[in-house]
Amino acid sequence: MIDQNKPSLMPSEAGYNLLMNAHILVVDDSKMLRMGITRALRKLGIKNIQEAVDGVDALERLNTETFDLMLLDMEMPKLNGLAVLSEMQNNTELKSLPVIVISGGESMDEIVACIEMGAEDYLPKPFSNVLLRARLASSLEKKRLRDIEISQRKQLESQHIKLIQEQEKAELLLLNILPAQISDRLKSGEDRCADRHASVSILFADLVGFTKLSQGMTASQLVDMLHGLFSDFDEKVNQLGLEKIKTIGDCYMLVGGLPNPREDHATAVVTMGLHMLDVMQKFNALNNTDLSMRIGVHSGPVVAGVIGKHKFTYDLWGNSVNIASRMESSGSPGRVHISSQTSELLDDNFTLESRGIIPIKSLGDVATFFATYNDKPSI
DSSP: OOBOOSOOOOOOHHHHHHHHHOEEEEEOSOHHHHHHHHHHHHHTTOOEEEEESSHHHHHHHHHHSOOSEEEEESSOSSSOHHHHHHHHHTOTTTTTSOEEEEESOOOHHHHHHHHHTTOSEEEESSOBHHHHHHHHHHHHHHHHHHHHHHHHHHHHHHHHHHHHHHHHHHHHHHHHHSOHHHHHHHHTTOSOEEEEEEEEEEEEEEEESHHHHHTTSOHHHHHHHHHHHHHHHHHHHHHHTOEEEEEETTEEEEEESOSSOOTTHHHHHHHHHHHHHHHHHHHHHHHTOOOEEEEEEEEEEEEEEEOSSSSOOEEEESHHHHHHHHHHHTSOTTEEEEEHHHHTTOOTTEEEEEEEEEEETTTEEEEEEEEEESSOOOO
8 A cells, every 4th residue: 555645755856857757667456556656656747657457468568668667566466576577587678677666575585586586676565655756766867877878888889880890991991902911011010011022923914095995985984994894804813813013094013923922923924914815805895896905924023012101002123023014015915925034934724926036125135925825724
């Protein structure tokens, strides 16, 4: 029975607002007691009150409506208060809901059982409005603080996820610019990454006829065409385990044999050059164009690495780079032009057509070859 004769204590403004805005569920199998509790709650300024006739009804309402607090009777048919608390503990959505147990029992074991089962507080019958208000205000304030903590934790988790996503984007961007090993070295604190490689193969490829074709194109069409071609090249570079160095306008540069050394770098790079020619044939047939590529390859020692602090890229230095560039510029459209050093490293999958001794700028007279497939190597 509720004691209505005790004096009412006016709550603080913050506590009053919590009570005014609270959505309370009253659970008791006695209609008279439910009416008494509801009347007491209304005297405290609480207007949003729902009633449940037993534990089963309470769980159904909890699963369909949102409440700020539940006043729960212990002794009920079908499902008693402890059983309701047990069900709530097994539900992640309900286990944090504050519950004040109301009971006429005086057993300390019963009180302990309720608290251990997740009840926020215990209110013995009969109780005064002053005690009811104090219990409600305390439980609602704890809920408010928990809700703030949960909200802040979710915000932190969201910020952490966004930070991880941004880090992943930055990592992916870095890996699109640098080899993974070089990226790791820079992130570990190295200021300058430069390594000498005794034997690699370098390829330069230049689009022939592109300048004339581009004069009749919009900027968007031009970029789309280069993007389509170079994306195909990028995919094959990854498949063959090569390293794209850069593109300069319509020129594409790559290398095989670094940063991880490999014995078959010449075979892989020449295979890439022949693939580029196949791609150009398909492109011309599809677009009714007459583009071709002039491709040059040379094998030898280089220095590779990253220098500078701003807009840095992974690049190659050394005479071998210059010779590979000369192989491209002195080659023929639709052919893969290779140096004698590269020819000596190729396996039997290729046919080599000698060009004889030809003059190469800055090198003098040298022997070079055009490379074609015997059968496409499976690498």
